[in-house]
Amino acid sequence: xxxxxxxxxxxxxxxxxxxxxxxxxxxxxxxxxxxxxxxxxxxxxxxxxxxxxxxxxxxxxxxxxxxxxxxxxxxxxxxxxxxxxxxxxxxxxxxxxxxxxxxxxxxxxxxxxxxxxxxxxxxxxxxxxxxxxxxxxxxxxxxxxxxxxxxxxxxx
Amino acid sequence: xxxxxxxxxxxxxxxxxxxxxxxxxxxxxxxxxxxxxxxxxxxxxxxxxxxxxxxxxxxxxxxxxxxxxxxxxxxxxxxxxxxxxxxxxxxxxxxxxxxxxxxxxxxxxxxxxxxxxxxxxxxxxxxxxxxxxxxxxxxxxxxxxxxxxxxxxxxxxxxxxxxxxxxxxxxxxxxxxxxxxxxxxxxxxxxxxxxxxxxxxxxxxxxxxxxxxxxxxxxxxxxxxxxxxxxxxxxxxxxxxxxxxxxxxxxxxxxxxxxxxxxxxxxxxxxxxxxxxxxxxxxxxxxxxxxxxxxxxxxxxxxxxxxxxxxxxxxxxxxxxxxxxxxxxxxxxxxxxxxxxxxxxxxxxxxxxxxxxxxxxxxxxxxxxxxxxxxxxxxxxxxxxxxxxxxxxxxxxxxxxxxxxxxxxxxxxxxxxxxxxxxxxxxxxxxxxxxxxxxxxxxxxxxxxxxxxxxxxxxxxxxxxxxxxxxxxxxxxxxxxxxxxxxxxxxxxxxxxxxxxxxxxxxxxxxxxxxxxxxxxxxxxxxxxxxxxxxxxxxxxxxxxxxxxxxxxxxxxxxxxxxxxxxxxxxxxxxxxxxxxxxxxxxxxxxxxxxxxxxxxxxxxxxxxxxxxxxxxxxxxxxxxxxxxxxxxxxxxxxxxxxxxxxxxxxxxxxxxxxxxxxxxxxxx
Numbered sequence: 001x002x003x004x005x006x007x008x009x010x011x012x013x014x015x016x017x018x019x020x021x022x023x024x025x026x027x028x029x030x031x032x033x034x035x036x037x038x039x040x041x042x043x044x045x046x047x048x049x050x051x052x053x054x055x056x057x058x059x060x061x062x063x064x065x066x067x068x069x070x071x072x073x074x075x076x077x078x079x080x081x082x083x084x085x086x087x088x089x090x091x092x093x094x095x096x097x098x099x100x101x102x103x104x105x106x107x108x109x110x111x112x113x114x115x116x117x118x119x120x121x122x123x124x125x126x127x128x129x130x131x132x133x134x135x136x137x138x139x140x141x142x143x144x145x146x147x148x149x150x151x152x153x154x155x156x
Numbered sequence: 157x158x159x160x161x162x163x164x165x166x167x168x169x170x171x172x173x174x175x176x177x178x179x180x181x182x183x184x185x186x187x188x189x190x191x192x193x194x195x196x197x198x199x200x201x202x203x204x205x206x207x208x209x210x211x212x213x214x215x216x217x218x219x220x221x222x223x224x225x226x227x228x229x230x231x232x233x234x235x236x237x238x239x240x241x242x243x244x245x246x247x248x249x250x251x252x253x254x255x256x257x258x259x260x261x262x263x264x265x266x267x268x269x270x271x272x273x274x275x276x277x278x279x280x281x282x283x284x285x286x287x288x289x290x291x292x293x294x295x296x297x298x299x300x301x302x303x304x305x306x307x308x309x310x311x312x313x314x315x316x317x318x319x320x321x322x323x324x325x326x327x328x329x330x331x332x333x334x335x336x337x338x339x340x341x342x343x344x345x346x347x348x349x350x351x352x353x354x355x356x357x358x359x360x361x362x363x364x365x366x367x368x369x370x371x372x373x374x375x376x377x378x379x380x381x382x383x384x385x386x387x388x389x390x391x392x393x394x395x396x397x398x399x400x401x402x403x404x405x406x407x408x409x410x411x412x413x414x415x416x417x418x419x420x421x422x423x424x425x426x427x428x429x430x431x432x433x434x435x436x437x438x439x440x441x442x443x444x445x446x447x448x449x450x451x452x453x454x455x456x457x458x459x460x461x462x463x464x465x466x467x468x469x470x471x472x473x474x475x476x477x478x479x480x481x482x483x484x485x486x487x488x489x490x491x492x493x494x495x496x497x498x499x500x501x502x503x504x505x506x507x508x509x510x511x512x513x514x515x516x517x518x519x520x521x522x523x524x525x526x527x528x529x530x531x532x533x534x535x536x537x538x539x540x541x542x543x544x545x546x547x548x549x550x551x552x553x554x555x556x557x558x559x560x561x562x563x564x565x566x567x568x569x570x571x572x573x574x575x576x577x578x579x580x581x582x583x584x585x586x587x588x589x590x591x592x593x594x595x596x597x598x599x600x601x602x603x604x605x606x607x608x609x610x611x612x613x614x615x616x617x618x619x620x621x622x623x624x625x626x627x628x629x630x631x632x633x634x635x636x637x638x639x640x641x642x643x644x645x646x647x648x649x650x651x652x653x654x655x656x657x658x659x660x661x662x663x664x665x666x667x668x669x670x671x672x673x674x675x676x677x678x679x680x681x682x683x684x685x686x687x688x689x690x691x692x693x694x695x696x697x698x699x700x701x702x703x704x705x706x707x708x709x710x711x712x713x714x715x716x717x718x719x720x721x722x723x724x725x726x727x728x729x730x731x732x733x734x735x736x737x738x739x740x741x742x743x744x745x746x747x748x749x750x751x752x753x754x755x756x757x758x759x760x761x762x763x764x765x766x767x768x769x770x771x772x773x774x775x776x777x778x779x780x781x782x783x784x785x786x787x788x789x790x791x792x793x794x795x796x797x798x799x800x801x802x803x804x805x806x807x808x809x810x811x812x813x814x815x816x817x818x819x820x821x822x823x824x825x
Contacts (some may be wrong), residue, residue, distance in 0.1 A: 073688075073689040073690075073691050074689040075736060078690045078707065078709040088710070088712065130711060130784060130785055133709065133736070133737050134736070135735070135736040137736075
């Protein structure tokens with residue numbers, strides 16, 4: 001082997017040694033404030049419904065009643081009976097007489113917000129001990145559920 | 157053996173010296189090796205990583221997903237493996253994904269993930285990965301982070317030179333490491349008839365641009381060499397594919413010595429556009445084979461496995477202008493193409509240099525017929541005619557090369573445990589850093605595409621030794637993250653990996669996170685045993701098969717009391733998760749089942765098969781903590797002796813009574 005070749009390899013090999021022994025990990029100049037960073041953890045909620053978003057009509061819209069029934073059977077029936085009997089959540093009989101449609105629809109579409117801010121919703125959580133699941137129901141579908149509830153409560 | 161030749165002995169001595177020096181400075185603490193700003197790898201609580209990193213799980217058969225720069229493990233995806241945590245390979249729906257022409261093969265050795273690309277840029281839709289042992293290619297869907305498809309490769313063994321793609325994901329390729337007698341030939345021949353009977357194959361698998369579904373378009377039959385790695389041309393070289401190969405000696409025993417005789421092996425350059433022309437012109441030969449093709453549907457939530465019976469062979473010996481061989485020193489391993497597509501880097505793992513070939517010069521050499529004879533009918537290009545230049549003395553044991561967007565290449569050096577940065581055009585070495593230890597693959601996000609993101613580089617090491625707390629004889633595998641944004645590479649983080657990591661890929665997080673599915677829509681569930689609402693939960697008997705359509709929602713099953721099932725029955729729990737929110741899976745397990753759990757995502761249906769062998773009472777419960785009343789989420793199934801007349805019944809929330817006739821028929825006989 002030629003000496004030059006040998007020297008080159010030797011040079012690189014020893015440079016390995018120097019790099020691997022390099023000291024002086026530089027300290028980060030500005031300290032990270034972890035606690036400050038943890039404050040910024042937004043949880044996405046649905047957008048809150050307002051009174052003006054909801055209109056009720058009479059007589060009942062039978063198409064909405066049927067749609068609402070279908071959604072009830074697919075996504076709600078597992079926890080809510082149509083009588084007053086509590087299963088996992090409260091029974092639905094007379095719910096439209098004790099709760100406003102706005103409250104019901106926000107509970108369906110924005111359950112996280114309601115459990116954080118609404119005292120009535122919080123009271124129910126204490127009774128049932130299970131957070132009402134977000135079943136990803138659209139505003140229009142929630143409105144149909146309200147129509148189905150009104151029908152269940154004997155409205156025409 | 158080459159490396160014991162006298163001239164190489166000197167290198168070994170020098171390497172040994174270098175190792176000695178490294179060892180001697182270790183007592184100062186391995187932390188001292190971190191040359192960079194470690195806070196650059198810090199991702200604060202609640203913050204997302206910049207990149208998704210998809211890392212092969214090697215002999216675990218899985219693929220792991222990490223966040224970069226934190227190195228946090230986000231997910232482990234079973235691919236060529238069963239995973240009892242997820243019920244993958246245990247549920248009736250997922251078992252067909254692991255079907256092959258050899259039957260159910262629940263394990264493989266997964267090496268090279270490759271992300272789909274559009275116009276040479278990573279597009280974040282799918283990851284392809286190869287299974288070596290029982291040759292397969294899988295496609296992972298990055299909306300669900302699940303294996304969506306697996307196709308077996310015929311005429312192949314040790315599917316190593318895979319799963320690399322062309323720049324618009326037109327094809328994913330699979331090159332065989334072992335040459336073998338073709339599947340339709342008699343394989344029962346003396347092993348020393350290798351040269352007559354053993355053939356190589358590289359497969360071009362067409363990928364549907366919308367669905368991603370794979371189909372073997374053609375196989376190129378080659379001489380009986382070993383294909384090692386590959387990469388597609390891009391830009392000007394789009395339309396070509398480059399495969400490294402070794403064992404041009406065609407040895408069939410002690411390859412360590414016998415496949416290291418020749419001074420040069422080859423990089424095989426395939427003009428796949430030409431191959432397409434031959435295919436279209438009917439120049440292919442149909443071959444009868446058998447291979448499995450498995451697909452998973454997110455509508456039926458089930459896999460189907462189909463055995464395919466034919467492929468088309470294009471013979472490299474007979475079809476001119478389709479395949480060329482470029483001599484490449486000493487058993488080349490990595491075969492990497494730079495972002496411009498002009499430079500092809502071959503890494504001879506036993507060579508003391510890294511040759512870089514020029515696509516323009518290759519084209520000229522072909523036009524000028526600058527050949528050095530042929531190898532079994534394939535023209536061999538003159539080495540110098542295709543050569544751009546050689547990186548001299550890069551280090552020992554060059555394996556793989558990745559690129560940044562500034563014209564630099566990064567090559568891993570297995571023997572000397574280092575990463576070497578060099579300029580692709582000038583071939584000048586710019587920097588080198590040690591790795592801990594014996595680096596195999598390395599990865600820059602987008603580093604094998606036309607658009608690298610040269611901010612980080614990860615080295616995947618073969619030896620962990622003293623990097624982490626010891627855990628007995630078997631240690632975690634090791635990855636190291638380097639900051640490569642400046643002139644000098646700086647080590648900023650160490651993190652362990654699942655299984656032995658081989659290749660990896662990474663892409664900017666935003667490309668993938670925006671498409672991530674949150675739950676399956678229950679309305680769109682087309683599983684034959686779905687329960688769309690608790691009203692559809694039922695138990696039905698069909699001979700000795702009992703189908704239980706059961707639902708879960710926080711925090712109960714429906715039904716949760718089941719009677720009238722007997723020893724000798726095959727019980728199928730078809731669990732539909734009625735939840736429709738993100739991150740609310742429910743689990744399911746039944747005592748004594750010779751099976752795993754089910755882990756069912758919202759809106760999904762999965763089936764656990766159970767054959768009870770003894771009469772008695774068998775509890776079942778939800779295994780995934782789902783709510784404050786998770787511990788209440790349970791039920792009982794009563795198993796009666798064979799021939800018992802306990803009527804079939806089911807219920808939730810009431811004292812069990814015999815079921816209504818329309819959904820459950822009383823036990824007969």
